[in-house]
Amino acid sequence: MAPASLLYLYARDYAPMAILATVVAYYILQTYRKYLQLQHIPGPSGVGWTKWWLAKHQGRGNLCCDLEEVAYKHGPIARIAPDWVLVSDPSEIRRIWSVHSGYRRSDWYRGFRFDPNRDSLLTASNNKEHHAIRLKLLQGYGGKGLGDQEIPVDKAVLAFIELIDREYLTTTDSTNGHVTPRPMDGARVFLYFSQDVNSAIEFGEPFGYMQMNSDFNGIIEAFEMMMGATNVMALFPPLLWLIKSPLVKPLLPKPTDKTGVGRLLGIVQEKVQQRYREIENNENVNRPRDVLQSFVTSSLSPTEVEAEALVHLLGGTDTTAAALRTTIFYLSVKPTAYNTLRAEIDAFFKAGKATRPVITDTEAKSLPYLQAVIKEGLRIWPPITGLMAKSSEKDDIICGKKIPAGTHVAWAALAVMRNKELFGEDAQQFEPGRWIAAAKEAKKEGQEGEAARTRLKEMESVQSMVFVMGSRWECLGRRLALMEMGKVLFELLLRYDFAIADPVKPFQWWNYGFTIHEKMNFIVTKRDIPL
Numbered sequence: 001m002a003p004a005s006l007l008y009l010y011a012r013d014y015a016p017m018a019i020l021a022t023v024v025a026y027y028i029l030q031t032y033r034k035y036l037q038l039q040h041i042p043g044p045s046g047v048g049w050t051k052w053w054l055a056k057h058q059g060r061g062n063l064c065c066d067l068e069e070v071a072y073k074h075g076p077i078a079r080i081a082p083d084w085v086l087v088s089d090p091s092e093i094r095r096i097w098s099v100h101s102g103y104r105r106s107d108w109y110r111g112f113r114f115d116p117n118r119d120s121l122l123t124a125s126n127n128k129e130h131h132a133i134r135l136k137l138l139q140g141y142g143g144k145g146l147g148d149q150e151i152p153v154d155k156a157v158l159a160f161i162e163l164i165d166r167e168y169l170t171t172t173d174s175t176n177g178h179v180t181p182r183p184m185d186g187a188r189v190f191l192y193f194s195q196d197v198n199s200a201i202e203f204g205e206p207f208g209y210m211q212m213n214s215d216f217n218g219i220i221e222a223f224e225m226m227m228g229a230t231n232v233m234a235l236f237p238p239l240l241w242l243i244k245s246p247l248v249k250p251l252l253p254k255p256t257d258k259t260g261v262g263r264l265l266g267i268v269q270e271k272v273q274q275r276y277r278e279i280e281n282n283e284n285v286n287r288p289r290d291v292l293q294s295f296v297t298s299s300l301s302p303t304e305v306e307a308e309a310l311v312h313l314l315g316g317t318d319t320t321a322a323a324l325r326t327t328i329f330y331l332s333v334k335p336t337a338y339n340t341l342r343a344e345i346d347a348f349f350k351a352g353k354a355t356r357p358v359i360t361d362t363e364a365k366s367l368p369y370l371q372a373v374i375k376e377g378l379r380i381w382p383p384i385t386g387l388m389a390k391s392s393e394k395d396d397i398i399c400g401k402k403i404p405a406g407t408h409v410a411w412a413a414l415a416v417m418r419n420k421e422l423f424g425e426d427a428q429q430f431e432p433g434r435w436i437a438a439a440k441e442a443k444k445e446g447q448e449g450e451a452a453r454t455r456l457k458e459m460e461s462v463q464s465m466v467f468v469m470g471s472r473w474e475c476l477g478r479r480l481a482l483m484e485m486g487k488v489l490f491e492l493l494l495r496y497d498f499a500i501a502d503p504v505k506p507f508q509w510w511n512y513g514f515t516i517h518e519k520m521n522f523i524v525t526k527r528d529i530p531l
């Protein structure tokens with residue numbers, strides 16, 4: 001047989017094997033190369049070879065605590081996957097997040113796209129594109145010329161009080177002492193409140209969750225169910241093409257769905273389209289300027305408006321609800337803090353300083369202990385504890401270690417917020433008094449006061465990282481969230497006492513970047529205070 005034909009036969013029989021062997025060899029070499037690149041960074045065993053550790057802990061739903069442990073065990077920079085590091089040194093994270101650091105959002109953010117084919121403000125990883133969208137939205141979020149955002153918040157606070165009075169007051173019969181308990185599931189009602197606030201500010205009217213007192217279209221439950229899978233998928237960006245495939249597409253939420261996430265897409269789409277119709281027909285000349293109006297009259301395209309309307313709703317719902325219920329939970333198990341806050345609230349109220357029926361934002365901001373409680377509630381358990389991975393196209397030195405370009409740099413939220421050097425030996429505890437003490441120290445004169453002022457500034461700067469302050473991705477709803485928290489805490493604690501219904505098992509929880517609580521039942525009783 002001629003040599004040429006022999007070659008042909010070999011090629012025919014062995015080509016598939018050769019291709020497979022090349023692919024496997026390439027994969028092994030790549031894996032080995034990635035392993036070597038961060039070999040000098042300590043971390044849990046096996047993380048240099050695969051993402052298994054990260055995916056497993058993410059899927060289990062308590063990654064935030066696992067990352068905190070990794071940070072304590074392995075130091076300010078630890079490896080958590082072949083090309084992932086975890087940073088818990090606040091100053092390094094602030095540098096990485098700062099506007100001129102050269103870092104951008106990593107491909108991890110692609111996993112959170114609502115529309116797999118396009119970005120929104122929350123997922124845009126190109127810094128220039130992100131900045132361009134952000135500029136168009138600033139007016140809407142800033143509230144400039146939008147009327148008073150306090151009005152819809154006040155209405156929602158009153159609706160919340162009405163809901164508690166109607167459904168959740170535990171009462172005692174004065175004749176026989178018989179108690180009728182009506183536990184309030186904080187895991188749900190705070191979400192109803194924040195959904196209603198956000199929808200009212202955005203669309204001019206609330207969705208009506210508090211009136212219905214239920215997740216009537218299954219949106220909340222559907223989102224909570226999706227969070228685990230979404231966070232795991234986000235670790236494997238190449239898999240995201242699956243979502244784009246025609247086989248999977250029909251299974252994804254659609255605006256025509258009657259319930260679940262699709263229903264929310266449908267509601268937002270309807271609202272946006274209706275607004276454009278109103279403008280076209282000259283019907284909305286006297287419409288008060290809500291957030292949607294600001295979006296549709298900006299230079300955003302209708303598709304962008306839909307995406308950003310969704311971001312506004314989602315960005316502010318779980319976060320604020322989690323902040324509120326977590327803070328009330330911590331108060332209810334810390335009598336010293338609870339009593340101090342209530343004394344401050346009562347004194348302010350009795351002195352006739354609190355505008356009725358709902359305290360103003362400025363008044364709430366003047367109450368030092370209330371503000372300390374808010375800061376501490378956000379610090380002890382930040383509403384967003386997700387990886388928020390950034391990456392740079394250039395090599396970097398982080399915590400003195402060389403980090404190659406393209407590495408995913410995540411933060412260990414809980415380790416940062418519970419930093420003992422900064423917040424004190426009791427950093428793991430909910431202790432609003434630390435803010436009061438630090439502010440008092442800062443008023444001292446001389447060198448002592450100077451050091452205390454520097455420390456207080458640092459404490460505030462680190463705490464504000466719960467809103468990624470000082471970065472290009474700073475939360476646009478911070479002012480609104482803090483306003484809501486001040487008003488709700490003041491008005492609820494003025495009227496009611498809160499106690500955890502089951503101190504042995506106060507609630508169930510899962511953490512997928514956001515913390516999902518379940519069955520956080522409070523016993524709510526009316527206080528004996530003349531209003």
Ligand code: HEM
Pocket residue numbers: 121122134198311312313315316317319320323382383384388465466467468472473474475476477478480481
């Ligand atoms: C206590 C409540 C809140 C906390 C702790 C919080 C925290 C955060 C954090 C950590 C981010 C950065 C996300 C990232 O880039 O990975 C963020 C971004 C954002 N938040 Fe908030 N948020 C809160 C409330 C709100 C509210 C009420 C709204 C709106 C109504 C809102 C709207 C946004 C938007 C639009 C962004 C994207 C900003 C950008 O990428 O330029 N947030 N927030």
